Amino acid sequence: MAPNVDPYNRKITYLRLSVTDRCNLRCIYCMPVKDLTLLDHADILTYEEILKLIRVATGVGIKKVRLTGGEPLIRRDFVHLVESVCRIARIEDVSITTNGVLLKEMARPLFEAGVHRINVSLDTLNPLKYTKITRRERFDAVWEGLRVAEAVGFSPIKVNVVVIKGINDDELLKFADLSVRKPYHIRFIEYMPIGQDSHWTPEKYISSDEIKAELETFGPLHKIPHAIHDGPAERYRFESAKGEIGFISALSHHFCPSCNRLRLTADGKLRPCLFADDEVDIKSPLRKGCSEGDLKGLFEEAIARKPRRHRAEILRKGGCLRPMSTIGG
Numbered sequence: 001m002a003p004n005v006d007p008y009n010r011k012i013t014y015l016r017l018s019v020t021d022r023c024n025l026r027c028i029y030c031m032p033v034k035d036l037t038l039l040d041h042a043d044i045l046t047y048e049e050i051l052k053l054i055r056v057a058t059g060v061g062i063k064k065v066r067l068t069g070g071e072p073l074i075r076r077d078f079v080h081l082v083e084s085v086c087r088i089a090r091i092e093d094v095s096i097t098t099n100g101v102l103l104k105e106m107a108r109p110l111f112e113a114g115v116h117r118i119n120v121s122l123d124t125l126n127p128l129k130y131t132k133i134t135r136r137e138r139f140d141a142v143w144e145g146l147r148v149a150e151a152v153g154f155s156p157i158k159v160n161v162v163v164i165k166g167i168n169d170d171e172l173l174k175f176a177d178l179s180v181r182k183p184y185h186i187r188f189i190e191y192m193p194i195g196q197d198s199h200w201t202p203e204k205y206i207s208s209d210e211i212k213a214e215l216e217t218f219g220p221l222h223k224i225p226h227a228i229h230d231g232p233a234e235r236y237r238f239e240s241a242k243g244e245i246g247f248i249s250a251l252s253h254h255f256c257p258s259c260n261r262l263r264l265t266a267d268g269k270l271r272p273c274l275f276a277d278d279e280v281d282i283k284s285p286l287r288k289g290c291s292e293g294d295l296k297g298l299f300e301e302a303i304a305r306k307p308r309r310h311r312a313e314i315l316r317k318g319g320c321l322r323p324m325s326t327i328g329g
């Protein structure tokens, strides 16, 4: 069996890496307002360690990397990291997930560093509601950041929207309209029970099918055929739209059979599945100076430990314990 093929015959080619657990926002579904437990700086992987691990990962078949967090753009010299990741031979695709607060200043340097695909999280188009969701007044900064990212040439620009009943489910048609006017790929993400701070309850959850039904009152949605490099999103487009609509249905239509991902947490743990707290510690052996062959073996072990499917819909609240901010989503 190839080193990147798991026991269920899935080929693992995609590494999602949280570069920090720190964040300049405090989203109500991700981080607590107080008593926040942060990792010690010494426990967070250094850039040298991250680069070494990505190089090793290419030896097991990883070709695609997403840098996320916490908020990746707040980590010092992040542009430098991006530049170095983009230069790694055999990494064919590098992307970033950000809350967009610092994008206005950083979009151009990031683009010039070599990353051209970006996901920006924005759950509401209403500045007051934005403050309620993120507990910070940064709506204008994110909106301006999106404009600059577009002007600089990022493509696609994906806008991640976590839909929560009673919070932003009244704005679905506004996002539909945004996808018509702007070349943004609006991706509706099902609210997930991840970490103690997600405050997930079944009453706040809305399935992609319900979201799609509401969007269809705006106009017919035309399905975009699944391309080979597409992720788990089901893609659609409204008539004459500049952008797209996508659905990430992690709970209602779990995409485990086509999962090609491995995650590396900010503190150096390989995580076979987003929803399960099973982890392979790669930082300790790395810091003890183990060989590249042994590190490769740990990637293979994490791949071998990928479960057939996640159990979040059974576990419901508290699907996993680790906070989303250290995993990266």
Ligand code: SAM
Pocket (backbone or CB within 6 Å): 023, 029, 030, 068, 069, 070, 071, 072, 097, 098, 099, 119, 120, 121, 160, 162, 189, 190, 191, 192, 193, 194, 198, 324, 325, 328, 329
């Ligand atoms: N700070 C960056 C951001 O917000 O884009 C990157 C890290 S954030 C953890 C990555 C993604 O996870 C974001 O799109 C965020 O909305 C999403 N996310 C966080 N908690 C979630 C939850 N409980 N359910 C669904 N998505 C969640």
Ligand code: SF4
Pocket (backbone or CB within 6 Å): 023, 024, 025, 026, 027, 030, 031, 069, 070, 071, 099, 121, 324, 325
């Ligand atoms: Fe920060 Fe992203 Fe979590 Fe919001 S979702 S608190 S922006 S890490």
